Amino acid sequence: MDILITGLLLGGTYALIAMGLNLQYGMARIMNLANGEMLVAGGFAAFWLYNAGQVSPLLTVFLVAPLAFALNWLIYRVMLLPLVRRAKSRGQLEVDSILATFGLSFVAVGLMLMAFGGDYFSYSYLARPVSFLGDTYALNRMVAFLAAVVICGALYLWLERSRAGMSIRAIAVAPESARLVGIDVPRLAAIAFALGGAVTAAGGALISSFLTLDASTGVVFTLKALIIVIMGGVGDVRGTIVAALLLGVMETFVAALIDPGLTLAAAYLLFILILLFRPQGLFGQRTT
Amino acid sequence: MRRRTLAKGMLAAAALGLSLASAQAAEPLKIGAVGPKTGPLAGGAAVTFWPNVKLWAHDVNARGGINVGGEMRPVEIIEYDDQTNPGETIKAVQRLATQDGADFILAPYGTGFNIAAAPLFDRFGYPMVTHTAITDQTEELAAKFPDMFFTLGGAQGLVGSVVDILNELRDAGRIGNKVAMVNVADAFGIEMAEVARPLLKEAGYELVYDSSYPLGTQDLSPIVKGAKAAGPDAFLAWSYPPDTFGLTEQAMIEDLPVKVYYTAVGTAFPAFGAKFGKAAEGVLGAGGVHADGERFKEYAARHEAVTGAKPDYWASAMVYSSFQILEQAIEAVGSTDRAAVAKYIHENEFDTVIGKIRFDENNSNPAYWTVGQWQGGVFKGVRSTGREGAVPVRLKEGWK
Amino acid sequence: MTGQELRALILSTLALAAAAALPALGSSYWLTMGVTIAMYTVLATSWALFSGPTHYISLATAAFFGVGTYTTAIGIELLPYWTLLPIAAALGAVMAALVGFATLRLSGVYFVIFTLGLAEFVRQIITWVQNLTGQKGLYVLTDLTEKHIYWQLLGLAALVYLAGWLIARSRLGFALRIIGDDEEVARHVGIDTALAKIVLFMVPGAVAAVAGAMLAPRYIYIEPSLAFTPMLSFQVVIMALLGGTGRLWGAVVGVIPFTLLWEAISASFPNQTTLLLGVAFLVIVYLLPRGFVGLLEDARRRLGGGGW
Numbered sequence: 001m002d003i004l005i006t007g008l009l010l011g012g013t014y015a016l017i018a019m020g021l022n023l024q025y026g027m028a029r030i031m032n033l034a035n036g037e038m039l040v041a042g043g044f045a046a047f048w049l050y051n052a053g054q055v056s057p058l059l060t061v062f063l064v065a066p067l068a069f070a071l072n073w074l075i076y077r078v079m080l081l082p083l084v085r086r087a088k089s090r091g092q093l094e095v096d097s098i099l100a101t102f103g104l105s106f107v108a109v110g111l112m113l114m115a116f117g118g119d120y121f122s123y124s125y126l127a128r129p130v131s132f133l134g135d136t137y138a139l140n141r142m143v144a145f146l147a148a149v150v151i152c153g154a155l156y157l158w159l160e161r162s163r164a165g166m167s168i169r170a171i172a173v174a175p176e177s178a179r180l181v182g183i184d185v186p187r188l189a190a191i192a193f194a195l196g197g198a199v200t201a202a203g204g205a206l207i208s209s210f211l212t213l214d215a216s217t218g219v220v221f222t223l224k225a226l227i228i229v230i231m232g233g234v235g236d237v238r239g240t241i242v243a244a245l246l247l248g249v250m251e252t253f254v255a256a257l258i259d260p261g262l263t264l265a266a267a268y269l270l271f272i273l274i275l276l277f278r279p280q281g282l283f284g285q286r287t288t
Numbered sequence: 289m290r291r292r293t294l295a296k297g298m299l300a301a302a303a304l305g306l307s308l309a310s311a312q313a314a315e316p317l318k319i320g321a322v323g324p325k326t327g328p329l330a331g332g333a334a335v336t337f338w339p340n341v342k343l344w345a346h347d348v349n350a351r352g353g354i355n356v357g358g359e360m361r362p363v364e365i366i367e368y369d370d371q372t373n374p375g376e377t378i379k380a381v382q383r384l385a386t387q388d389g390a391d392f393i394l395a396p397y398g399t400g401f402n403i404a405a406a407p408l409f410d411r412f413g414y415p416m417v418t419h420t421a422i423t424d425q426t427e428e429l430a431a432k433f434p435d436m437f438f439t440l441g442g443a444q445g446l447v448g449s450v451v452d453i454l455n456e457l458r459d460a461g462r463i464g465n466k467v468a469m470v471n472v473a474d475a476f477g478i479e480m481a482e483v484a485r486p487l488l489k490e491a492g493y494e495l496v497y498d499s500s501y502p503l504g505t506q507d508l509s510p511i512v513k514g515a516k517a518a519g520p521d522a523f524l525a526w527s528y529p530p531d532t533f534g535l536t537e538q539a540m541i542e543d544l545p546v547k548v549y550y551t552a553v554g555t556a557f558p559a560f561g562a563k564f565g566k567a568a569e570g571v572l573g574a575g576g577v578h579a580d581g582e583r584f585k586e587y588a589a590r591h592e593a594v595t596g597a598k599p600d601y602w603a604s605a606m607v608y609s610s611f612q613i614l615e616q617a618i619e620a621v622g623s624t625d626r627a628a629v630a631k632y633i634h635e636n637e638f639d640t641v642i643g644k645i646r647f648d649e650n651n652s653n654p655a656y657w658t659v660g661q662w663q664g665g666v667f668k669g670v671r672s673t674g675r676e677g678a679v680p681v682r683l684k685e686g687w688k
Numbered sequence: 689m690t691g692q693e694l695r696a697l698i699l700s701t702l703a704l705a706a707a708a709a710l711p712a713l714g715s716s717y718w719l720t721m722g723v724t725i726a727m728y729t730v731l732a733t734s735w736a737l738f739s740g741p742t743h744y745i746s747l748a749t750a751a752f753f754g755v756g757t758y759t760t761a762i763g764i765e766l767l768p769y770w771t772l773l774p775i776a777a778a779l780g781a782v783m784a785a786l787v788g789f790a791t792l793r794l795s796g797v798y799f800v801i802f803t804l805g806l807a808e809f810v811r812q813i814i815t816w817v818q819n820l821t822g823q824k825g826l827y828v829l830t831d832l833t834e835k836h837i838y839w840q841l842l843g844l845a846a847l848v849y850l851a852g853w854l855i856a857r858s859r860l861g862f863a864l865r866i867i868g869d870d871e872e873v874a875r876h877v878g879i880d881t882a883l884a885k886i887v888l889f890m891v892p893g894a895v896a897a898v899a900g901a902m903l904a905p906r907y908i909y910i911e912p913s914l915a916f917t918p919m920l921s922f923q924v925v926i927m928a929l930l931g932g933t934g935r936l937w938g939a940v941v942g943v944i945p946f947t948l949l950w951e952a953i954s955a956s957f958p959n960q961t962t963l964l965l966g967v968a969f970l971v972i973v974y975l976l977p978r979g980f981v982g983l984l985e986d987a988r989r990r991l992g993g994g995g996w
Contacts, residue, residue, distance in 0.1 A: 002513070010507040079970075086977065091743060096973065098745070098800070099929065102922055103969025109326055110963020118325055118334035119597070120554075122533050124563050129541045138509070138541045210537065211506060212530040214331035216372075219918070220504055223808065230801045248507075255510035260501040261473050261816045268809035272802065276790055279798050326962045328913065367958045374907045374914055376954065379720055383955055386717035403827070403909035411716075425827065432829060473819040475911040481819075500819045502812055503913065 002135045003256045004249060009137060011248025012145030013207055015152055017221050018228035018240050020200030023155075026235025027172045027192035030080050031094055033101040035225055036218030037108035038068060038197050042204025043213045044112065047121045057125055058143070060205045065198040072197025076190045079104070084189070105218065112215040125209040140209040147206050151199060156237045168192050172235040227271045233281025242282055316364035317354055317624065319345075320384035320393035322405070327372025329398050332529055335557055336420065336603045337397040339595035341365060344611040346594050354615055357622035366390060374404035381405045385412040391624045392614060395419055399476070406433045415617070415630035419610035420603050422446070422476065430651040435630040437647055439606050441656040441673065446574055447483045449658035449671035450550060451491055453572070453681050454522055462683060463547045468497035468520035470511055470535075472528050480526035480552065496520050505531065512538035522548035529554030532573070533563065540567045540687045547683045548572065556602035556660055556667050568662040570684035575602020576660025576669030577642065578677030587641040601660055601667035609640035643675055700849060708842055711835045719834050723906070725947050726841035727899055732928040732939035734848050734895035737855065738888050740933035741868040747921040748787065748803035751810050752780045752893045754916035756900025758814060761826040761910040769830060776901035777894040784893025788886035804918065811916035818912070830905040840902045848895055852936045860884060930972050932981025941980045
């Protein structure tokens, strides 16, 4: 039970890390390797505001998300749309976006180094124990988990119920047909991309309350997010949530019962197995 | 008209020559500095290495420079980012030696990077006073690279002192003999744990929990919970900075009821005290300094004034000291003859911010700080292999 | 052998001989650059051999490279150095075959992510084994100098070019060209596309492992985080694409300018290295979408159109 809850809490963290990338890659079709840097930037904003004025990271989220939305919208319009227009096939776009966002991640790390220096940043926020079903857990992780539930739930409902959400799902599945039925594909893709950036930055602000970050750590989160997104199925919100929780529970399970030294190896093994037996991901549709 | 111009030109040339001559009188010493500004080790280097490079250059130049045979020569630092990639370290040292014509090169940051750069230092004859290399292989390395010096100590010393502290407390009847030990599965953590196991066993401790976790583990709570469930008297973690922070936060949340709590690298960072505040009290960690000594206090004040950040309570002062050793050796030799400077380092004693340093036959500094403890908001050295100023160890009294 | 092929052969032999004479210049700085260029030439060319015709982006270079590095690091105590290189090649090839067998049925992007995860997976396993056996970072103390490593890499480069040339002339090369144009067609004319791809993927696997084995004596101190750095995989991809993957000589056209650019940036802007590398990257992606080969061919065509 204890393992399960700890695992779910970790899974919540993973969902925060991966959800933004799922929007960007699944909906806007941009494999964004600079995603982790957006997360670190969000974390840094939370750190800075907390140290400067004791602003709670929970409030920072509301400041960071719109900023990140605007920034990512700009990135998409200025940098990525030309690539989308130029690409002859999906494969071509994938290659181009990998390269472009890889360069972008360098630029982002460089800018953050100039702005904040290379030091670790870490602060204590809600690092208090809470009792739940007879065991103790960290309050900040609980809070992040609840925030993950809210964010993922809202996204899911929005994508399922709203008109804009449905259109975005339509461009994820079949951009060509979406265009035919009168959906403004570039505009919606930009919105999906920007939204992904906003979710990632908000996630960064939340997880910075319990993880130690520095300007160069973004790539670690990008990798984790990629794995979760692929595991869950590209473009599927439910899949990402399930994959994140599954990964969290499994890592905790391995750490608690087998050997903590194998947690990451087990995570990659699970990932590789899923790819082999269900290459479209847990919930993905076969594209071919 | 034309002649006038010519004459004027000659005059200008003469003036230029003069000013060149006077500039030559104070031609700067070119000092190379290679370390990570990006990549996994950048966070540690930003605390420990780069600020000291800046501070040392500032201090030397404020004094007018290094006295090289009666001539005061300022230092000019040429910095390169090795991106936490040994291939880049090699390229940068190569570039410093052959393109930039560096007079001396400061040792790089981190064990692996020092060893990767050692053949180049050796080939070009640069004395290499390492400051952040932890190794027990000093004998082999010193045999292969005769002018490579080691200051920060090795795993034997760092671990030995921890066991020594446990012995002292157990013999006084203040703790039992159950120990929980974890390590980060990376070269440093593995080596430390490997040294610790037989030492603990020999001293009769019961290892009730012994486990490792991969570098970059994001949730350390299963480990702390596992350790807690084993009911240890002492908790030892051979950890790196991000997990040092993560483990301690979990220990605080779990209210880990141990009398001895030790985390390795990163515990000595000022950010550790700032983050955990009162909960940090009584936490033991790798390193330490004579924090109450005038020397260190004065150094720390300058560090903060010049770089805007506090030094850490371990390697920072050692990094600065390693630069001082180089500086003092150059002054004593009175030239930039690198072989002579290296010879001087072998044979003499140096007076640095951490105290006196003299290298033994394996090019090692035998007297280094090994364990420190947060006491009253300061990380004070509690054990060393022969440094003055250690304070008595206290028990960890809760996390509130 | 046609006259054109003969000419190409003579030219490449001359180029190789010129490159081999680099240590005679006596500049250890340029020798270091030479090692870097030779290393990336080997890695990027062999990468392009596979990815050029198949359009699969492999990020597994670091995994193979790291395995090779560890082959030397572990084996140097037990076996003579020269026997380690073929062992590394065999390990790399077997690993590539396994990976290829498992994943080359997947469509492009899954292959990308899988290969990326692979390097991490292998690294985690090695770390765990090290922890279990109590080994720490390994020391590779040899008498090999930069010069020897450079010549070894050049030799490997020659082999890679030879292999590329042979493959292009073989049935395999013919099959691959059809696969590259249209995999469906290839299947219909009876080509075992999966087998062809697996065989081809073993080339970069073996080559990267050997390169890793050759470079281990240069790094001396080997630990997983250094041997399996994911950066390497990306650098190789960038350099190969910058050159252009359609031609055997494409990669080297990318490697040389990129290495020099990287060097110039690292040397001139130590505090903004990462930022400027990122900018350089973006410039390449946006302004040179088809790599230098594309640029050269455009130029040639334009000149041709101009009434030559």
